[in-house]
Amino acid sequence: MNYTLHQLQVFLKITQTQSITKAAEELHLTQPAVSIQLKNFQDQFDIPLTELVGRRLFITDFGKEIAQAAEKILHEVHAINYKTMAYKGQLTGRLKIASVSTGKYVMPYFLSDFLNLHQGIELALDVTNKSKVVESLEQNEVDFALVSVVPEHLQIEQIDLMPNRLYLVGNMDQQFQRKSYDISLLEAIPLIYREKGSGTRHVMEKFITQHHLPVKKKLELTSNEAVKQAVIAGLGFSIMPLIGIKNNLHDGELQIIPLEGFPIQSTWSLIWLKGKKFSPAASAYLAFLNKDKDRIIQQKFSWLEHYKAAR
Template identity: 70%
Template structure:
C-alpha cells in the first residue's frame, strides 16, 4: 500500500458527494485530476471501491469501509497539526458557527481580522434559516449562532453586534404614490414572504398581525437573494433587512418605501447556550468581538446609519 493523504481526502469527498464532479468542485480541483487520483487509489486494492452504472458512481460496501478508515486517518492527521500548533502557543482547531441567511452580510466582518491572526483555526460556518440555526444550537453542535430574533425557548447568553432594521422595499421603476398609511399601502401591494422557518418572515408576520393588516396578494420565496431579484423584476414588495440590500440601494435598483410603523428594529445577536464551557478558540473570539465591536461597526457599517 502506498496511498497518499491527498488520495484519502479525494476518495472521502467522492463518497460524501457521491459524484466525481461535485468532489472536484468542493476540492477546487479539475475533474480529470480527481478521476486520476481515484484510479490510482483504486489500483492499490484488489476489491472494487466503486462501480459506475450508466453515468452514476456507486460506492461498494468495501468502499464505504475504506472511506470510514480514511476519515479516521485524516482526523488524526488534523489532530496532530492542531497539537503541534497548540504546543507552540498558537490557537488551533475548529470554530463552528451557524448563522441565519441574512447574517452572511454581517458575521464575516466580525471574523476576518481574528482569522487572519489565528491561522491555525478552521472555520465551519453554516448559513441557513432560523429554525435550523436554533436546532444546531440546541443540540450543542456549534460554538455560536447569529440570529436577528433572540429565542425565548432556549436558555442562552448573548452579545448584540448590530441593530437590525427592516423596511418596506420595492423596485425603482414602479411609481409610489406617497401614501404612508400602512393599511392602505398593503391593500394594493403584492407582498413577498420568505419561507417558513425564516426569522425575517417571523418578523413580517408579527408586524402584520400587530397592525391588523390584510394581505390580499402573497408570494413565497426561499432565500433573501430570490426575494431581491423578484423585487427588482417588479413582482411585488417585501419587508426586508436593510443589511442585505446595500448594493441594490446604491445602484438605484431598489427603494425604501416610507410608511408608518417602519422600520422594524431588532438586534443581530451572537448567542450561545448558557453555561457552555467555551473552548480556548471560542473564548478568544468572544473576547475579541467584545473588544473590537465598536471599531468594526464604525469601519464596516458606517453606511448603515444613513437610513
C-alpha cells in the first residue's frame, strides 16, 4: 500500500461529513479533486470503503474501521509536528473553535494577529449553525465557541467581544422616505426568517414577541447568505446583523429601513465550559484576547460606529 497523508485526511473528512460535496467545502478543494483522492485511496483496498445508494453516500463497516485508523495516524502526525515546534521553543498545539454562521464576519479578525504571532499553532475553526456549535461545546470537542446568544442550560464562562446590532433591511425597489417608522411596519411586510435555533432568529423573535406583533413569515432559510440573496431578489424583508451586510449596503443592494427601537442588540461572546482545563494554546489565546480585543475592535470594526452615527 502507498496511500498518502493527504488521502487519509480527505477520506476522514468524507466519513465525518458523509458527503463529497461537504468534504470538498471544508477542505477548500474542488469536488473532482476529492473524488479523485477517494478513488485513489479506494484502489488500494479490495474491500469497499464507501457505497452509493441512490444519491446518498454511505461508509461501509470496513470504511469506518479504516477511518478510525486514519484518525489515529493523523493525530500522531500532528503530535510529531507539535513536538518538533516545541523543541524549537515555539508555542504549539491545536486551537479548536466553533462559531455560529454569522460569526464568520467576526472571528477571523480576532484570530489573525494571534496566529501570525504563534505560527506553530494549528487552527480548527468550525463555522456551523448554533445548535451544532452548542453541541460541540457541550461535548467538550472545542476550546471555545463564538455565539451571539449564550446558551442558558450550560455552565459556561465567557469574554464579551463586541456588540451585534441587527436592523430591518430590504432591497432598493421600494423607497422609505421617513427618518423613522413605527415598529407596526413589521406587521405589513413579508419577513424572511433564519432557521429555528439561529441566534439571529432568537433575537428577532424575542423582539417581535415582546411587542406582540402579528408578523407575516414569508420564508425560512438556513444561512445568512441565503437570507441576503432572498432580500436582494425582492422576496421580502429581514432583520439582519449589520456585521454581515456591509458590502451589500455599500454596493446599493440593500437598504436599512429606520424603525423605532432599532437596532436590536445582542453581544458576540466567546464562551467555554466552566472549569475547562485549557491547553497552552487555548490559554495563550484567551490572554491575547483580554489584552488585544479593544485594539482589534478599533482597527477592524470602527466602521460599525461610523455607520451607526451616519444613520
